[in-house]
Amino acid sequence: MSHACTLNVNGMSYPLQLDAGRTLLTVLRGELGLTGAKEGCDDSECGACMVLVDGRPVNSCSYLALQADGREITTVEGLAKNGELHPLQAAFLDEGGVQCGFCTPGMLISAEALLRQNPKPSEDEVRLALGGNLCRCTGYQKIAKAVLAAAQGATA
Amino acid sequence: MATAAQTKFIRPDGKDKVTGLGRYTADLTMTGMLHACFRYADHAHARIRSIDTAKARALPGVFCILTQDDVPDVRYGPFVEDRTLFARDVVRYEGEVVAGVAATTPEIAREAAALIEVDYEPLPVVSDVEAALAEGATLVHDGWSGYSASDEVVRDGNDASRSTIVKGDVDAALAAADAVVKERYVADMSHAVPIEPHAALAQWQGDKVTVWSSTQVPYIARSGVATTLQIPESHVRIIVPHLGGGFGGKCEFHYEAHVAALARATGRPVRLVFSRSEEFIAPDHRREGQVIELETGVMKDGTLVARRGRLILDNGAYSADAPFFPQLAAMHAVGPYRIPNVSVDASLAYTNTTPSGSVRAPTAPQACWAVEQHMDSVAAAIGMDPVELRRRNILKEGDTTATNQVLEPIGAAETLERAVELIGYGKDLPEDEAIGVGCGWWPSFGGPSGAFVKLNGDGSGTIITGAQECGTGAVMALPILVAEELGMRPEDFSILAQDTDAGGWDAGASGSQTTFNNGRAVIEAAREVRAQLLELAEEELEASREDIELVEGTARVKGSPTKSVPITKLAETAQGDRLLLGKGSGSPPPSPEVDASGCTGRLGLETFAAPTFITHAVRVRVDRETGVCRVLEVAASHDCGVILNPVGAEGQVEGGVVMGIGMAMLEGSIVGEDGRQRNPHLLDYKLQTAADAPPISIAFVDAPSPYGGPKGSKGTGEPPCVPTPGAVGNAIAQVTGARVHRLPMTPERVWAASHGVDA
Numbered sequence A: 001m002s003h004a005c006t007l008n009v010n011g012m013s014y015p016l017q018l019d020a021g022r023t024l025l026t027v028l029r030g031e032l033g034l035t036g037a038k039e040g041c042d043d044s045e046c047g048a049c050m051v052l053v054d055g056r057p058v059n060s061c062s063y064l065a066l067q068a069d070g071r072e073i074t075t076v077e078g079l080a081k082n083g084e085l086h087p088l089q090a091a092f093l094d095e096g097g098v099q100c101g102f103c104t105p106g107m108l109i110s111a112e113a114l115l116r117q118n119p120k121p122s123e124d125e126v127r128l129a130l131g132g133n134l135c136r137c138t139g140y141q142k143i144a145k146a147v148l149a150a151a152q153g154a155t156a
Numbered sequence B: 001m002a003t004a005a006q007t008k009f010i011r012p013d014g015k016d017k018v019t020g021l022g023r024y025t026a027d028l029t030m031t032g033m034l035h036a037c038f039r040y041a042d043h044a045h046a047r048i049r050s051i052d053t054a055k056a057r058a059l060p061g062v063f064c065i066l067t068q069d070d071v072p073d074v075r076y077g078p079f080v081e082d083r084t085l086f087a088r089d090v091v092r093y094e095g096e097v098v099a100g101v102a103a104t105t106p107e108i109a110r111e112a113a114a115l116i117e118v119d120y121e122p123l124p125v126v127s128d129v130e131a132a133l134a135e136g137a138t139l140v141h142d143g144w145s146g147y148s149a150s151d152e153v154v155r156d157g158n159d160a161s162r163s164t165i166v167k168g169d170v171d172a173a174l175a176a177a178d179a180v181v182k183e184r185y186v187a188d189m190s191h192a193v194p195i196e197p198h199a200a201l202a203q204w205q206g207d208k209v210t211v212w213s214s215t216q217v218p219y220i221a222r223s224g225v226a227t228t229l230q231i232p233e234s235h236v237r238i239i240v241p242h243l244g245g246g247f248g249g250k251c252e253f254h255y256e257a258h259v260a261a262l263a264r265a266t267g268r269p270v271r272l273v274f275s276r277s278e279e280f281i282a283p284d285h286r287r288e289g290q291v292i293e294l295e296t297g298v299m300k301d302g303t304l305v306a307r308r309g310r311l312i313l314d315n316g317a318y319s320a321d322a323p324f325f326p327q328l329a330a331m332h333a334v335g336p337y338r339i340p341n342v343s344v345d346a347s348l349a350y351t352n353t354t355p356s357g358s359v360r361a362p363t364a365p366q367a368c369w370a371v372e373q374h375m376d377s378v379a380a381a382i383g384m385d386p387v388e389l390r391r392r393n394i395l396k397e398g399d400t401t402a403t404n405q406v407l408e409p410i411g412a413a414e415t416l417e418r419a420v421e422l423i424g425y426g427k428d429l430p431e432d433e434a435i436g437v438g439c440g441w442w443p444s445f446g447g448p449s450g451a452f453v454k455l456n457g458d459g460s461g462t463i464i465t466g467a468q469e470c471g472t473g474a475v476m477a478l479p480i481l482v483a484e485e486l487g488m489r490p491e492d493f494s495i496l497a498q499d500t501d502a503g504g505w506d507a508g509a510s511g512s513q514t515t516f517n518n519g520r521a522v523i524e525a526a527r528e529v530r531a532q533l534l535e536l537a538e539e540e541l542e543a544s545r546e547d548i549e550l551v552e553g554t555a556r557v558k559g560s561p562t563k564s565v566p567i568t569k570l571a572e573t574a575q576g577d578r579l580l581l582g583k584g585s586g587s588p589p590p591s592p593e594v595d596a597s598g599c600t601g602r603l604g605l606e607t608f609a610a611p612t613f614i615t616h617a618v619r620v621r622v623d624r625e626t627g628v629c630r631v632l633e634v635a636a637s638h639d640c641g642v643i644l645n646p647v648g649a650e651g652q653v654e655g656g657v658v659m660g661i662g663m664a665m666l667e668g669s670i671v672g673e674d675g676r677q678r679n680p681h682l683l684d685y686k687l688q689t690a691a692d693a694p695p696i697s698i699a700f701v702d703a704p705s706p707y708g709g710p711k712g713s714k715g716t717g718e719p720p721c722v723p724t725p726g727a728v729g730n731a732i733a734q735v736t737g738a739r740v741h742r743l744p745m746t747p748e749r750v751w752a753a754s755h756g757v758d759a
Helices: A024-029 A087-095 A104-117 A123-129 A141-155 B014-019 B054-058 B106-115 B129-133 B170-176 B218-229 B256-266 B276-281 B322-334 B364-381 B386-393 B412-423 B478-486 B514-541 B567-574 B646-665 B724-736 B747-754
Strands: A002-009 A012-019 A050-053 A056-059 A072-074 B034-040 B046-052 B062-066 B097-103 B117-122 B159-167 B179-187 B199-205 B208-213 B236-239 B270-273 B290-298 B304-316 B341-350 B433-442 B451-455 B461-465 B493-496 B548-551 B554-557 B560-566 B580-584 B612-622 B629-639 B696-700
Touching: A024 A050, A050 A104, A056 A104, A087 A104, A087 A141, A087 B014, A104 A123, A104 A141, A104 B014, A123 A141, A141 B646, B034 B106, B034 B256, B046 B097, B054 B062, B054 B106, B062 B106, B062 B256, B097 B106, B097 B256, B129 B304, B129 B341, B159 B322, B170 B290, B170 B304, B170 B341, B179 B364, B199 B256, B208 B218, B208 B256, B218 B236, B218 B256, B256 B270, B290 B322, B290 B364, B304 B322, B322 B341, B322 B364, B364 B386, B364 B433, B364 B646, B364 B724, B386 B412, B386 B433, B412 B433, B412 B612, B412 B629, B412 B696, B433 B724, B451 B478, B451 B514, B451 B567, B461 B478, B461 B514, B478 B493, B478 B514, B514 B548, B514 B554, B514 B560, B514 B567, B514 B580, B554 B567, B560 B567, B567 B580, B612 B646, B612 B724, B629 B646, B629 B724, B646 B696, B646 B724, B724 B747
Parallel strands: A002 A072, B034 B270, B208 B236, B304 B341, B461 B493, B629 B696
Antiparallel strands: A002 A012, A050 A056, A050 A072, B034 B097, B046 B117, B062 B097, B159 B341, B179 B290, B199 B208, B199 B270, B290 B304, B433 B612, B451 B461, B451 B580, B548 B554, B554 B560, B612 B629
16 A cells, blocks of 8 residues: 655655555665665665665665655765765765775765764764774775865864 | 876766766666566475476566576586576575566566476585585586586586695605694685675667676676577677676676576566675675695794695585686695695585685685684794794795796785784783784786777877776776876876777776786777877977977977977867777786696696785784674785875775675674575674774885786785785684684684684
């Protein structure tokens, strides 16, 4: 049975009719065409599907789309504004924090959630905040550096 | 002018990746696209009596179901042709594909796959490598002797490939040694685990098929589709969108032909996207388990005199690219040391488990984990510091390897010194901490590779290459090399890659070979363009080409900087009638000579061309009550020749070290006697997280190789995961006083070993 709902994603409202079992990830990637969030495990283990719901990072593979009805959702596509990269995005590129890029959207979302809560985190706080996002390429060193650099730039 | 190594590296594909706009294979859709799902074997070993697809076909939304009866009856495999696209008569592991379904939604495809009725006669399951090689063992392939295979592969029943490395007289040397140490180690199966699971999308136009695939090796995938579907290679085009990592897990040809066959049968585009558990179970590229027995003779002064080794590697049910593993593992069983008397015997045993294949530095981290712990045991036997033992035996220029390869100038000893210096070896530590050291080596793989470079009318350039970017940045860094040749900026170049209809043949993102081989190709192509530019500049500047240099985007007369013409102007002039186009492949560097007489199963790894040397030193804390270990700090020193792209090279080392820590402590598949993996998902197969990963300090040792790639560079991608598990094992043993003989060294195993139980 399907239900009417409205998903507010990256400042855009989408009226939808959805089956109760649909995950937020499949709706974002399917109906909405926002493929930035990835499916890496479907188990809430890898974090590649992470999006912000009302500012909190959630694994959208394990979050029902209907639960997000009326809430504010930010995906990686919503980070850059007016063609300008978000400071985190710029820092990831500058520090070499991107390799294959499959974990990058989730990493950026986790980092954005952290910096909204804690604009000047320590390295340990950064590493803990990224603990739900698996990366197989970088060994996390340059990702952690990038988040710290973005935080530094924002408060300088 | 900035040289390659001084150019700050911002990846050309980076913006696509950070904005989330870049498309990976699973992000692609097409009008009318169907979804594929496989029915896997219900047993690890069974004879198929019958397959009934009637109920599945009757499900609304199902377009077609294919089995081996519906595709050409072709056996394939890179060394041994031991497998078919779908199971024929017998299933040999849990992830073997029995049938493929195409349906309107993934849910319907899954439901239909479950409705296929397969009647089996279960057969005895071979799940243990030693049992597989025992007298009278059930044969995983009872028709093995009838399979076509490369002549060099030595096969016998369940032994799919046997290799020996022999030098000197081991028996005599062991008898004469001051001390002999004999040990046995067992490594469990582990996995590549790229964060992007496999995906493929196929579409036919007439009799030609395009497959978008998450492969590391598009040209090998193209051959695989052509071979198994019996169509010309020219009818197959493989395009790789952004690739979400591979680490070997996406090497070889995997599911492109299955999806192409489904697309042909339905007349629709068909897409397959793997779940994480399929990623663990199905592809023939997991890291193999090993049983490693080592016996070493040493003199009181630390001179190693003999090494005997017996290794059994788990091939799994089919051979993939693993037949060269025994020889490679045998070379690692000797390690980067001078040992005059060597006898290593290595076998590759068929079992009813997921097939093995190259995963980042295949065979090396496991074998090196055993050998490096063994080295510490040897040091203990003569009361010598383990670093000192390595110092006295590590390979140097002019030494000969076990196959009598005379070594060029190498930086092995320097990596040892730099790593122990960086970590402060010998410093005072709390009693629950220790520093462990591991050394390793890895060959470079020279081979053919092609590229084109062209300059466009607006002065921009395009690099058209067969090379495959898997995340390392190797392909993304090619513009640095080209720009340097042409006096232009890297950002002046775009890259057209990952399309088999565009670039020249390349072995793909495998064997740490992209920069090594394709770097050579793009430099050669750029030099052709350089010559064409100089010819145009001669006319413009009325000077001879010997006097003209290409600098800062201009062609100018040396010593007269005002006499110059912008390259953009030359390109504009050339447009239309004089193409600025270069091609390159270049002969691979020469291979060093070896004398491997007496060695069997020679598949090319008796030569370690342009070898990379590595030392990792790790500081580890062990909680003796729980067995929980934490790596606190890593110092990694690498001789990977001349570094062409520091950011890229550091990224490889950092990623490889953390992968190695995961292998050391957590990553292992638990396989039941039924041949099934018990933990095929990330809930129970844990990777290291950002919170686990320690700080890593890196020291590169510049030892240019005459057998190397561009400028004396060597392969860089695989070596960083080689010595970490061994170094961690040594640190654990230092703290607990007990060696863990099983990989991964989980808390249970560390606890058990330190309580006198070898788990």
